[in-house]
Amino acid sequence: MRKGLFSGGRWRAGSGVVEVRDPYTGEVVGAVARADRGQVLDAVRDLTAFRPSLTAYDRAEVLAATAGAVRAERDDFADLISRESGLSVSDGRREVDRAVAQLEYAAEECKRITGEVVGTDVTGARQRRLAITTREPIGVVCAITPFNRPLNQVVTKVAPAVAAGNRVVVKPSEKTPLSAVRFVETLVRSGLPARMIALVVGDPREVVGALLDSGGIDMVTFTGSTAVGKAIARSAGMLKQTYELGDSGALVVMEDADVPAAVAAATAGAFATSGQSCRGVKRVVAHVDVADEVAAGLAAAASALVVGDPRDPTTDVGTLIDEAAALEVERRVALAVAQGAEVLCGGVRAGAQYRPTVLDHVPGNAELVRSETFGPIAPVVRVTDFEHAVDVVNGTSFGLQAGIFTRGLDYARRAAELFEVGALIVNGGPQFESPNIPFGGVKDSGIGREGVKYAIEEMTRVKTIVW
Known part of the structure; x- marks a missing residue:
């Protein structure tokens, strides 16, 4: 039976x-x-x-x-x-x-x-x-x-x-x-x-x-x-x-951030579970002073990931849940590109598989980042200052978890006060989890x-x- x-x-x-x-x-x-x-x-x-x-x-x-x-x-x-x-x-x-x-x-x-x-x-x-x-x-x-x-x-x-x-x-x-x-x-x-x-x-x-x-x-x-x-x-x-x-989980990288650490967190948060995580990184909100370094680092990290047979122990990124899900990711990426975004790596679909993709200069109002996009995508949204970052983070209907990378206590304190989310992770990605802390949005x-x-x-x- x-x-x-x-x-x-x-x-x-x-x-x-x-x-x-x-x-x-x-x-x-x-x-x-x-x-x-x-x-x-x-x-x-x-x-x-x-x-x-x-x-x-x-x-x-x-x-x-x-x-x-x-x-x-x-x-x-x-x-x-x-x-x-x-x-x-x-x-x-x-x-x-x-x-x-x-x-x-x-x-x-x-x-x-x-x-x-x-x-x-x-x-x-x-x-x-x-x-x-x-x-x-x-x-x-x-x-x-x-x-x-x-x-x-x-x-x-x-x-x-x-x-x-x-x-x-x-x-x-x-x-x-x-x-x-x-x-x-x-x-x-x-x-x-x-x-x-x-x-x-x-x-x-x-x-x-x-x-x-x-x-x-x-x-x-x-x-x-x-x-x-x-x-x-x-x-x-x-x-x-x-x-x-x-969620449209944001990882904010301020101009005083440890950029390599931020890139590592963004890579893990955007591409683990093939990008299909409610608390994953859906947007990398980068200050213009460090955005070039962030985008280049993400592209290098994404390109190094192994994509292939999910049951192969060397594979980092498997498939999405089905081909329809991959087609929806493909559609949203194409719309973002039409709005001015630039694909730095990836952007290739094969059946239900979508290669890890990094986009730069993504408009903050693109469907790719305003809605929850379930796929291995790291869209970089550039901001000019902290207030601009707050507007971007809060500019969607979601608010589950967010992360901010900064060496300054002031940015962290203000983010804790102003970000409309259920949890803020300081110097970590929104993918952080532990069984003994409250989780919700x-x-x-x-x-x-x-x-x-x-x-x-x-x-x-x-x-x-x-x-």
């Missing part, structure tokens, strides 16, 4: 099949069971009927055991990620390492879920009572994840949900469901009660529609495009919701925060007991 529908504690036959193709070869690399509306509703119904009784210690044991199992199977997971997404296997290994770190940290954090004690004799009524707050699981968490990090995006949502004691239904991207299937298998094998989790794959509109209509979901946590996130929000009503959406980049501790807060509700 093809896996892909996990419900009621076991793998079930679906109403059809979803084929998964290798974006590099076009070959079918797997197939999963497709859930129809009725099967999705059944999965949620079973989750709501189950009442888990795991202690915090139990949950920590499960998460730690899962981390150990994923680490032991690192190469197998990385190979699976590469085959279903087209990412290089080296990108896949980094993703597995991130997933392990999140699981390990979640195992620690589930032991630190606490409340507080509040006195109530603070008004003229002089009521001497003692209020105690506790955090309890929110219930059933619906985790909807994208294609670009097939394992880590699932772990980002499932680990804190389990740490908080919730049941969870996972809806992975139908383009990359294989890693999610294997992770659910690993989680249950590591001791999670099988009825605490469900997994459903299928037509996104049908499956998500059924999840939202089921009446059994207590929270939706979504990572993906802004357009889809807004559509889900319109249908989710009074459910608790968190959204991690798109402002404006069209989302609502709520991830990062294990902060996701647990989102996935629990406060109850007050007054004595």
Whole structure:
């Protein structure tokens, strides 16, 4: 039986099949069971009927055991990620390492879920009572994840949900469901009660529609495009919701910056995961005094990257998720060139593969940089001073993370105050991540925060007991 529908504690036959193709070869690399509306509703119904009784210690044991199992199977997971997404296997290994770190940290954090004690004799009524707050699981968490990090995006949502004691239904991207299937298998094998989790794959509109209509979901946590996130929000009503959406991530390089360090950060942020990262570098905003050096350094670094078979361990950059995605990148680059941008290297597509591309003199209003462009592109936007840089950074509808390279405290302080983003990385790229810090954006980049501790807060509700 093809896996892909996990419900009621076991793998079930679906109403059809979803084929998964290798974006590099076009070959079918797997197939999963497709859930129809009725099967999705059944999965949620079973989750709501189950009442888990795991202690915090139990949950920590499960998460730690899962981390150990994923680490032991690192190469197998990385190979699976590469085959279903087209990412290089080296990108896949980094993703597995991130997933392990999140699981390990979640195992620690589930032991630190606490409340507080509040006195109530603070008004003229002089009521001497003692209020105690506790955090309890929110219930059933619906985790909807994208294609670009097939394992880590699932772990980002499932680990804190389990740490908080919730049941969870996972809806992975139908383009990359294989890693999610294997992770659910690993989680249950590591001791999670099988009825605490469900997994459903299928037509996104049908499956998500059924999840939202089921009446059994207590929270939706979504990572993906802004357009889809807004559509889900319109249908989710009074459910608790968190959204991690798109970005036009800016890396600002001021005239006093360590330019080689900035170029290295921009290279890593623009081209890792084939440029398909919500927190990646989408714009290099360079002061005119150093822009020539920045652009030349980026072009040299991009040209040195190995592009090829994603499963070859020497490959740095694999493919995009499919040819349609590569064609969209190609279209946006052509538009930017028509507006005056200059291609310094790359700009070549072959099927779903797009070579690492550096453009200089990119207009700040080009679609390439105003929208989220998912591809291995490093567009250089030149600015004349710090105020101009602020205008460029804030000149889109997004605000997830940004970076600034400067040797001066004043630029860093002012950027922290003026950049409209969820996080600012000083002398680093917007791709910075750590499982113990809050992650999320402002404006069209989302609502709520991830990062294990902060996701647990989102996935629990406060109850007050007054004595």
